[in-house]
Amino acid sequence: MGEILTERRLEPDAAETDRCGACRRCLDVCPTDAFPAPYELDARRCISYLTIEHDGPIPRALRKPIGNRIYGCDDCLAVCPWNKFAHAAAEAKLQARADLEAPRLADLLVLDDAGFRALFSGSPIKRIGRDRFLRNVLIAAGNSADPSLVPHIAARLGDTDAVVRATAVWALRLLLPQAEAVSCLQDLRAAETDARVLAEFEGVS
Numbered sequence: 001m002g003e004i005l006t007e008r009r010l011e012p013d014a015a016e017t018d019r020c021g022a023c024r025r026c027l028d029v030c031p032t033d034a035f036p037a038p039y040e041l042d043a044r045r046c047i048s049y050l051t052i053e054h055d056g057p058i059p060r061a062l063r064k065p066i067g068n069r070i071y072g073c074d075d076c077l078a079v080c081p082w083n084k085f086a087h088a089a090a091e092a093k094l095q096a097r098a099d100l101e102a103p104r105l106a107d108l109l110v111l112d113d114a115g116f117r118a119l120f121s122g123s124p125i126k127r128i129g130r131d132r133f134l135r136n137v138l139i140a141a142g143n144s145a146d147p148s149l150v151p152h153i154a155a156r157l158g159d160t161d162a163v164v165r166a167t168a169v170w171a172l173r174l175l176l177p178q179a180e181a182v183s184c185l186q187d188l189r190a191a192e193t194d195a196r197v198l199a200e201f202e203g204v205s
Ligand code: SF4
Pocket: 029, 030, 031, 032, 033, 034, 035, 041, 045, 046, 047, 048, 049, 072, 073, 074, 075, 076, 077
């Protein structure tokens, strides 16, 4: 990623040869329908954009399709037949870390800033910061259908970051029956002043 600013007039390149033919695997696999048409990507719907670059709450309609993807997606790259010609990188920093292959959501939900920085030291994940990372973990927790995560999610209702609190409300409302969610959330609702958190109470009575 980068950009060059120049006063020079640059002639556009010729269009890339169409190598897709009748294939539409990437369009069909995309969990959030981020390709409105062949060769067009709506980045605002792309999980890689939403989980890495996007600041603030993730649009509600896209949270369920995100599933358990916490940092990026790249399903479209994984299914592209052209990528069978790609070579695995030899660079050590690009290798998957064994300790991060299947992290437990319960362990990630308790990360504070120091714990986040220590766990992701040397990893590109570190650059999104602990709060944005926790927002993503809470979406995965809400989508997990695992009630054992409820206490860990409830602990995030008191988080210092409003977007973390807002996403914790959304996750709890998915995992708990309505009556339990109302009782669990009533103290937060009474004390909350941030509009992004209060918006997550829509429909709770
Ligand atoms: S990275 Fe995932 S969400 Fe983004 S366009 Fe590809 S398949 Fe869709």
